[in-house]
Amino acid sequence: MAGVKALVGLSFTGVIGLTFLMLGCALENYGVYWPLFVLIFYAICPIPHLIAKRVSDDTDAASSACRELAYFLTTGIVVSAFGLPIILARVEAIKWGACGLVLAGNSVIFLTVLGFFLLFGRGDDFSWEQW
Template sequence: MAGIKALVSLAFSASIGLMFLILACALPEYNNWWPFFVLVFYVLAPIPTIIARRMSEDSGGSNPCKELAYFVTAGLVVSAFGLPIVLARAPVEQPVIQWGACALVLSGNIVTFLTIWGFFVMADSDDVEYSMW
């Protein structure tokens, strides 16, 4: 039963993160849909780690496949945090997004990436039947 509670709490926190992202796009003072491009990073970030866990054997030492997957995943996460900052600091007469929208996207990034990390932690535990990943 603890696995179901963890899964429900992860789904709730993912919906909170997406709510921050939607608010950054849809509030009348921001009214700009450029921050939605962060969704690409939400989809791409866990893929290298999932592939590396399926391809590599489970040994106690360092595994180059997993190390490369963690490096690519870290690059995608940093890019997800960098995109709204670059959009807010665009060197034009008026920035592409406002700083308030940037703050909402960054807070949504924190919540969503912590949710993704929490899913991988939960899937690695032995007492949950979702450990097929």
Template structure:
């Protein structure tokens, strides 16, 4: 299920870049946000002690900042007329599906006793 959702999300990102009416590869830069999104959470989980809850809060703040940036990039590119609004909408839909996939991975394959 996660592989199918990830494939659909990436297909939407590639369509936003490769459709004949768009032909601009700028929306593909949101993939960098997909790659760096889980890093703060993984670092916080690895170095967590029992009495330090601020590390979890800070990692969630950083992760949410990365996610908001991945939604803001296509909107800024569309407002500055670098990409078309249709490419922006495809990229935003791909973002939603990709982050649902990441969320599903963390909830599905993470043990409950590690937090």
């Protein structure tokens, strides 16, 4: 039952993050949908970690090259997701208020993704793989 509560809580925080993103796009003062391109970063963010988890051996080594590469690629994706709205605001494609809302949404979404992998990616008997 605790896993269901955690999953519902993560879903709720994900919805809050997406609400910030949609507010940054759809409010009357902003009205430009360019910030929705960060959805691509949301979708590809967990992919390097999932690939590294499947490819790397199951030894309990402190570090592996595959895992470190996955962390590096994930960091690049997250930084790019934060950089895109800032670049769009600097070239005046979106307003700075929309940029702030998108950055708030990015923070919430990426903390939700991190929480998901911390809660369900441990590899014990209660794992995200059962979903």
